[in-house]
Amino acid sequence: MLPARILQLPRLxxxxxxxxxxxxxxxxxxxxxxxxxxxxxxxxxxxxxxxxMAHRRVVRTDHWEEGGYIGLGLPLAQFGDTILICKGGKLPLIVRPNGNGEWSLLGNACYVHGVADGRKWEAFEQERRSGGNRLADFRVI
Structure with a gap:
């Protein structure tokens, strides 16, 4: 999974x-x-x-490329939550750390422009083979 922090969350x-x-x-x-x-x-x-649409939040990531990505997230999302791209997933997920090393899934997926349908995962796989990016294993309970 590829994590990225949420930087901004204005309401739509x-x-x-x-x-x-x-x-x-x-x-x-x-x-x-x-x-x-x-x-x-x-x-x-x-x-x-x-x-x-009115009850979504605008999210902007701090990883994945220079300047990050922008998208629409869940109304429950907060500053500092993490967006995950999961192998085989259609859309990224938003998770929040519990503080004890575990993560809570906030709900269904969010939309991040340019990341849907696994397109970004394929690019990350190529970068990972060349040693260019970080992957993390998450256990969501």
Whole structure:
């Protein structure tokens, strides 16, 4: 597994996120009636998506490359939590140290741009063979 610390965690429901988002929603409203007639469940699906996005946190990592990566994490995530890329996993996980050498899994996965679908793991495997990066074994209970 490849760990990286979370550096910043602003909530997505803060003003800087929702003002541009509301502009998109307003422009999108014109198409909404037409899309609703084509796809009967569209209004509910859009509402669920907006709710789920509003309760995510922006995460930025401090490892994996110069400048780190940015993504969306769980609302439970805190500054200092660790993002793991697991071999064979589709998305990274967020874990928190318990203080006694064990780790707690905070929930399902998070989205980190450029890391999904195991693409980054393959790059790390190549780097590891050349002695360029660190891997760690984690036991999540």
């Amino acid at each position: 429901d803060s003003l800087w996120f929702f003002l541009p988002w509301m502009r998109v929603v307003t422009a999108f409203t014109r198409l909404r009636a037409k899309l609703f007639s084509w796809f009967p469940g569209f209004d509910m699906a859009f509402g669920i998506l907006a709710y789920r």
